[in-house]
Every structure is written in structure tokens, then in C-alpha cells.
Amino acid sequence: MPLITARSNGVFTISATPFAEDGSLDLDSTDRLTDFYAQEGASGLTILGMMGEAPKLTQPEARAFVERVIARAPDLPVVVGVSASGLAAISELTKAVMDLGAAGVMVAPPSTLTTNETIEAYYANVVDAIGTDVPLVLQDFPLSTKVPISIPTLGRIFEAHPSIVMLKHEDWPGLAKISALRAAEAEGRRRTAILCGNGGMFLPEEMARGADGAMTGFCFPQMMAAVCKLMTAGETEYARDVFDAYMPLVRYEQQPGVGLAVRKYVFHSRGIIASSKIRSPGAPLAPAAVKEVETIIRRQEARLAELSA
Numbered sequence: 001m002p003l004i005t006a007r008s009n010g011v012f013t014i015s016a017t018p019f020a021e022d023g024s025l026d027l028d029s030t031d032r033l034t035d036f037y038a039q040e041g042a043s044g045l046t047i048l049g050m051m052g053e054a055p056k057l058t059q060p061e062a063r064a065f066v067e068r069v070i071a072r073a074p075d076l077p078v079v080v081g082v083s084a085s086g087l088a089a090i091s092e093l094t095k096a097v098m099d100l101g102a103a104g105v106m107v108a109p110p111s112t113l114t115t116n117e118t119i120e121a122y123y124a125n126v127v128d129a130i131g132t133d134v135p136l137v138l139q140d141f142p143l144s145t146k147v148p149i150s151i152p153t154l155g156r157i158f159e160a161h162p163s164i165v166m167l168k169h170e171d172w173p174g175l176a177k178i179s180a181l182r183a184a185e186a187e188g189r190r191r192t193a194i195l196c197g198n199g200g201m202f203l204p205e206e207m208a209r210g211a212d213g214a215m216t217g218f219c220f221p222q223m224m225a226a227v228c229k230l231m232t233a234g235e236t237e238y239a240r241d242v243f244d245a246y247m248p249l250v251r252y253e254q255q256p257g258v259g260l261a262v263r264k265y266v267f268h269s270r271g272i273i274a275s276s277k278i279r280s281p282g283a284p285l286a287p288a289a290v291k292e293v294e295t296i297i298r299r300q301e302a303r304l305a306e307l308s309a
Contacts, residue, residue, distance in 0.1 A: 001070060001101035002077045004135045006165045007212075008193045009232075010043025011224045012079060014217035016263055017052045017065060019277040025061050027068050029273040034072040036272050041225025043213065044077040045069060046106065050144060051217045051260050054081055056279040063096055070101045077103030079137055079215075082130075085110060091129040104135030106168060109147040116153040123157050123164065132163045137215075141170035141197065151180045158192050168215050170197035175209050182210035199253050200224050204240050207231035218253060219266040220246055245303040248296045261285045262293055 015037065018029035037045055047069055048054040048062055057065065070078050080097040082105045084090050094105050107126050113119045127136065138157065142148040148171075158164055171177055178194060185191050195215035196206040203214055204227060214224045223246040230239035253259040260278060265285045268276040276284050285293065 001074065001103055004044070004077050004079060004104040004137070004166055004193070006191045006193050008044070008077070008166060008195075009212035010228055011041060011213050011221055012044040012046045012077075012195055012215040013037045013042045013221045013224075014049045014051050014197075014215060015045050015047045015069065016217065016260065016267065016273070017047075017054075017057065018264075018267075018273040019275060019279060021275045021277055023277060023279055025057070025065060026274055027064070029275070030065065030068050031072050032272050033267060034069050036267075037221055038073055038076060040220075040222040042076065042221055043225075044079065044103065045073060046079040046081065046215055048081040049106070049217075050081070050108075050141075051263075052081065053260070053279055053282075054083075059093075062093070063100070066097050066102065067100050074101075079104050079106050081106045081108075081139075083108045083110075083139070087125055087129040090126060094130040094134060098134055104137060104165070105130065106137035106139050108139035108141060108145050109149070111146045113147050116150060119147065119149055119153055120157055120160070123161060127161045127163055132161075134163060135166070136161070136164045137166040137168050138164050139168040139170070140174075141168070143170070143172055151177055151184075154181065155184055155189060159189060162190065164192065166193040166195060168197055169194050169206070169211065172198055172202075175202065175205055178206060178209040178211055199259060200227075200250050201254060203227050204231060204236070204243050207239075208236070217259075217263055218246075218250060219263040220249070241307055242304075245300055245307060249293070249300060252293065252296060257282075258285075258289070261289075265290060265293060266297075 018026040020026045080102045082093045194211045197216040200218045213228045227239045264276040267273045
């Protein structure tokens, strides 16, 4: 299994975690979903993330899921979210998933961090706990973690810890942060890969600012793969045309508490997973929302047909 590096790029799709109707882990659906992501252009996968219902899994379930995904996609780098309240838990899960063949791990800052100094100290402790040989993704998602990380603080963390090879950028608004990080690299700071989240909401702009790709779970990963490739190739207008066709669904997914239900509904309705079950707390789409999503997808398909004509 390849490891992630500061040159990793493309689309690392945040995978949903399939459950059966009785709430048990559905590994057969996991196989189909993993195949789907690979077929639709994913460069890698990220599992046990915030949208992967990781806190709802037992430790044995989490390890079984990681093992199944890695075995199913041996050629794709798989990043595993290992965020936890304590360093011992992070260290234990990191060792387990790296032994299974993970390409790296991702850690978000806990909400208890309130100063730049505590944020820097925390990531120093994480690196020390998991080892400098483990590629690490720093998740910068202040809308969820409530921990804003300044550009200078990120820079000091990156300089101090070369094993932090990637930033999952989910600050919002955050386009200026991407530009500033790339400007610092142009002046001599070491390079760090930047993959962006937020459901792909700002993907064309993020790529134009210097991002390397996306790390998010939009239910049509082929859009993100196409936009990243087209933007990299300089075909910016066509990239934006493709993005615009999917934009209504990207927007709909961004409703708080609804995004995962939309994704699981789409996967279930298209036969990729056997059930749209979300473990409590959480609920499937209401009938009115299902109608709205299907209307958006129907119009999306019509716009894509016009583009390809």
C-alpha cells in the first residue's frame, strides 16, 4: 500500500460507512462502495472521518472496516481518521491501521485547544505518540472543531514536523489561507499537500489557488475527479461548466445534518449499498427531501447531457 506524501494529489474520497437495516456493519456493501469510488476516479480514500460515523463504531468494528477497505483497494492509498480525546487512543489505532496497510492517518485538533501555543504543542505530542515515520494529515476544520488555526501557526507546525505531509483544508472562508500557504512555500518553506473539504463547495476556486485536490465525500466523486484534472490541465472554463452542473446537489448536501443522509440515499437508490441506514443519532432523508434530491439529480443529468453533446 503506497504512503501519502507532500506530493499526493487528486481526490481522496471520504467514504461513508455502510450499515445493514439492523445497524450492523455491512462489509459486503463496503466492498461495492469501495469499488464505486475507485471506478469513479478516486486517487485515494479517507475512512473513519467525521462523515464516516467513526464515533459510532466500536474499536473492533473500526478495525474490521479499515481492513476490508484496504484489502478491497490495494492500489489506492487509504488515509484513516484516528482523532480521539486522548493520545493513547490515537497511538493505538494508528499502529493498528498502519499495520493493516494504511497510507497515513488524519488527526483533527480537540476543541479544548484555545491558543496557538496549545495547538502547536498538541501536534508535537501527536507526532511523538504515533512516530515520525507515520505520514500525518492535519485536519483544519474550525466550523466543526471550533479550533481556528492561523496561517503562521500552520507554518510553524509544518516546519517543525516533516511527517505532517498533508493539510485537509476546510476553513471557510479559507481561499486566502491556501494562497498564503503556497506563497510561503515559494519563499522556501517545505511543501505540504493541500486537499480540500467542505463537500467540494469551492473546488474550482481552491484548485486555482493552489490546492492539490479534494478530500471530501460528495456523492458523485466523478465530478471532483473531473474538475481536479481539468483545472490542473488548464481547462478552467470546462472545469467550471462540469462543476456548475453538479452545484445544486453540492449545495443541497451542505445543509447541516443532511449531507450524510443525502449521500447514503444516493448510494442506496443506485444499488451501491444495501441500506441507507445511519446509526443514531441520525436519520434518513424524509420523503419530501427524497423528491427534492431526485429532482436535482434529474436536472443534473440533463445539464451533463448538454455538455457532452
